[in-house]
Amino acid sequence: MIRPILFTCFLFICFTRSAHAQAPTFTEVEPGIFKAIIGKPDSFNLLNAAGAIPYHAGLVEMGKAIFPLTKADISANVIDGKTYLRFPLDKTEQLYGFGLNFQTVYQRGKILTLHVDNYAGKDNGRTHAPTPFYISSKGYGVFINCARYITVYAGTAVRVDSKTPAQVQDRNTDKNWKSHPYSDAVEMLIPAEGAEIYIFAGPTPMDAIRRYNLLNGGGCLPPRWGLGFTQRVQRLTDAAGVAAEAKAFEDKGYPLDFIGLEPGWQSKSYPCTFDWDKTRFPDPKAFVQDMLKKNIRLNLWTNPYISPEASISKSILPYTASHTVWNGLVADITLPKARDIFFTQLESGKVDIGISGYKMDEVDGGDGYLWPDVATFSSGHTAEQMRQTYGLMMQRYVTELYHKRNQRTYGLVRASNGGGSSLPYVIYNDYYNHQDFITALINSGFAGVLWTPEVRASKTSEEWLRRFQSNIFSPMAMINAWSSGTKPWTFPDVAEQVKQLANLRMQMMPYWYSEFAKYHFQGIPPFRAMNLEPGFNNTEAIKQVKTKTNLEENPYEESISKEIKDQYMAGEYLLVAPLFTGQTSRTVILPKGKWFDFYTGKYAGDGEVITVTPGLDKIPVYVKDGGIIPMMPALLHAPKAGQQVNLEIRYYGDKPGTYNLYDDDGETFNYEKGDYSFRQIKVTKQNGKLTGTISNPDPGKPNSFKNITFKMMTE
């Protein structure tokens, strides 16, 4: 990568001589989105790696908004080849975001180095989607569009020149001495000579998130079948085994929309050939078509590391990295030539014979096997830049294979990053802590990504059922049996309950699909933190709980904030409060406003903490007052394009209710050309009687619903 020398020198003089940080100049690039360019940013960044194109219409609809911070309180500087950024922070502000964290929701007080990696058990910035985007409880967002390892001091660093200095204490005598004094700023260090900053206006934190997602192009809209149930078979299952597994689902009456094939579909894996194993799959095309006839789509596992025995290994060699992964070549997919060879290989005999999507593994790391940071790529992009974007680019270019066929895909990926909201992939990983999986689901909504708390195996039927319960209230309802070979009915004593849960997933498809449409058109994350819900009492966010540690082992006393990370919002109206193995009851925080039991419609509470003992079979779910949940029959497969299903519109509470029901063909990208509709559902009370109405289908637009009925759950 040859940088312009004169300009480099010029910048060098400007920025390293400068003793004082500069206040950056912001331009409103979209309504409520303000951009500043600091120094000389890398030309390669997250937004262009992702191919993100702002969804302008959605941003216009949100309307204009004023710059949400005091500009003079933002500073930026380039020193010694690195970019130094500072953003202000009030005493009472809480911060969310900084990527897909697994154990914490509140990020104030954290020090993170944002780095794409397999999650290793600690929220330190290394995660599958370390999106450099944070949201303030004050109602604004900040995004750094840079594909480097950014170090973030989220309200920890204290400056000599702070206008609101922290209190000096004497540890000799002050029992309240704090090891972390108050900090009035978020500071960042970017190992590059510049960066693009985006500030997102509110007024609410949700508005800032919406603007961020819309800048990314809006959230992804999966095909309808993507929201059904998926099973990943054991890794060496052959064609007959897959067919048998599909038949077992059908025979036993468990819904199933797509099956994932794990490494055994390839002739060799780790590194990969990307060619069918002909002993296990002698006629892939016939097999795929046969499965499609049975309404079962197939998704293929792969990692991108190219075996020397792959048919493309010779042709792609000039466009690969200096280093291998498991002795496999790493294509430099920033190069058009490499992309052409690599993605044609993923298309040919796979996408073009009817494969519905991919699961793209190991694009995140572990350092132990991934290309090292000393690797070089033919394009001149650094190993660091490639690490931060490989998952994004894999999603983008596979999606493009489908887009040119006007066919939606929905798959899995183990790495993403800023810019990727519109890419139809769900993140998963090798970690397997049920509680932390829920925290990740919460944080996915702050990071512009989707996350599945997948079910793999369990020690007990209780654990199996509890995991399954939260799994069906997530972006992808899935058993990943690549290693275990488990099935939904693996634990006979809870097999019926699991079936009912899978059926509920199918019944709720109109709701899930509409909520994803709102993710796409309005940027509202379908799964998200309670903290984004109006009326949620988050005063505990700023309360610091002092914990006394063992001074012999750790002499610095720590303060922590109490945070809610075991309940979440699913779509517009649902509050989900999972139970975990060993729990028979739990507390649920209900935000202000009335809440109703999802299953019975009964009043549950209003702005209070309730304790529930739901039994093993139920996951507590609550509906907001006026909530409307459109549901369909529990089919075994998602409705196909043109297929009409009955619609039961459930209504909860006593406030007037409204809902925008989304509809399109469910399979193609025709919605991009306007071939979709939102139908208005209303429930009103007149003379003590509830009446439900729904607007007519748009003429000429897809209409997926017939026999529409209302069910007033709270009467």
Add this chain to the structure above:
Amino acid sequence: MIRPILFTCFLFICFTRSAHAQAPTFTEVEPGIFKAIIGKPDSFNLLNAAGAIPYHAGLVEMGKAIFPLTKADISANVIDGKTYLRFPLDKTEQLYGFGLNFQTVYQRGKILTLHVDNYAGKDNGRTHAPTPFYISSKGYGVFINCARYITVYAGTAVRVDSKTPAQVQDRNTDKNWKSHPYSDAVEMLIPAEGAEIYIFAGPTPMDAIRRYNLLNGGGCLPPRWGLGFTQRVQRLTDAAGVAAEAKAFEDKGYPLDFIGLEPGWQSKSYPCTFDWDKTRFPDPKAFVQDMLKKNIRLNLWTNPYISPEASISKSILPYTASHTVWNGLVADITLPKARDIFFTQLESGKVDIGISGYKMDEVDGGDGYLWPDVATFSSGHTAEQMRQTYGLMMQRYVTELYHKRNQRTYGLVRASNGGGSSLPYVIYNDYYNHQDFITALINSGFAGVLWTPEVRASKTSEEWLRRFQSNIFSPMAMINAWSSGTKPWTFPDVAEQVKQLANLRMQMMPYWYSEFAKYHFQGIPPFRAMNLEPGFNNTEAIKQVKTKTNLEENPYEESISKEIKDQYMAGEYLLVAPLFTGQTSRTVILPKGKWFDFYTGKYAGDGEVITVTPGLDKIPVYVKDGGIIPMMPALLHAPKAGQQVNLEIRYYGDKPGTYNLYDDDGETFNYEKGDYSFRQIKVTKQNGKLTGTISNPDPGKPNSFKNITFKMMTE
């Protein structure tokens, strides 16, 4: 920091255009030490931060040696402002070093980012002394003289163009598939536009370590009193309390050479005033002098963070960092003006009234409180450079205060780095795992630092005694009671055993002192790994033990090497094998050659694994065949300059024995002017009878010994 622009541009063209890595040019800068300059290294580096001046005479004595690697196999390149280094690695090589690791001795297969930090429970490069120095079992060493966070791939990265490529495997069918293929190189990424590389010749790994330490100026030589016993009192103890504590040691007959005062000696701490607290210490000078009369020296705790209420806070402000630590200013001690103010404050009313040394806390981190990487320093040095060197510089400049008084010091510090071998400080930390403390003691010998497995508190008397046993076979025999207030006699049922151990420490002073002299004059670490001992069977170093992990939680099977990290060499002749709480017996690996019990002189074994059950009172210690251990009476305080003590020379085994007994005044730097001697001790067997001889003291040189007797332990 203004860099020469034209040269920057020139380098830029040279290195970023270059597609092929360069083989660096090496110059022999000292016998057996070869240096290469890559790109444009920072002018500020580890060796000049430490003020290291090679001990040329010692290096000349070691003699010339050929370059130990194939030069063409070393490559270096500067790309995108970073330096890429590669060194070759054979299939059978094991690697040691990369700083003060706590859990592992073998470093092959590691990925580390060398970063000064408080140890946080994982060997990932973040430690108190992340010395960028590694040693190969093939008998050479590599040192990167750079004060940046260096990322190291110690035999993990695999290149496409490797001359010895790893085997490609198919995970679908190969049960021996490995997640970490064979790598033929150590690779490093340095976030700077260049670096200085040093290669140290062997032929043995010990030779490479010696050359490294001698390049640093030789190991430190503590004063004799530094090798006695030290007690750190509870943090708010006042002058009367300290005197009472010293008297209790005397009354009970426990040896004591220096007492450490913790934060309470200062009027305020965290941040610090560096001024005596006049309520607890109304007359510091009289107090210190009174203690000195009782043969008790005083060591002062401090961290370097300057309270706004410190007398120097106004004058030093212009020379401080942009950020504070606990609201304390951070002096930019790379600036002469800042040093003048800061170290004069540490000298005045402290060093100049008789304080013997400092304990310098929190110069390492945690990130949670330290200056952030976005801090700037008036000198233009980056926060990263300051982080990597602050501990080194604190040691250096405090040592200089003593050097100009011709008075040796011996203190404690929580951070060091490459270049610091000659600085008379022992590293300690907040971690408190006894086993890992021993691993750190082993690794200290690879890192050019000293480490104390200090005793703080214990849950049981067994733990107390076990910790104490290994503590007295370490560079600093210490109870650190800053928080607990423990005393050697805190557990009455083992108080007598503790006293005997403290007495043993005093008796062995001639041995410890001579071994430190060998550290200084010959670069031989006094405490070190078994792997450096001739005849130690380390074939297990290259054996990989495959461990099957739970595939549901971690699908990558790991291989590990079996390593010996619970026994170590202490000085020329002793093998120490500590027991830990709960153990009643253990195995000890005796290298080839006969070994004898330290306490009884009995034959213990030869090149074999023995199992010992020593009882609670004993720590197993073995002496090499022909081993000579010079011992003195168990005084309560170390001998003063000019004081003569009786010497009992113990001899073990039946091979002819030799020993170089070091002598000097024990307190000043006169040894630098040649005012020292090594006296030759020999034990020979003639007609079945052992005879011991010792050379006469050098005329005009200090002579600390009278009434020299021999004790033949094995007869």
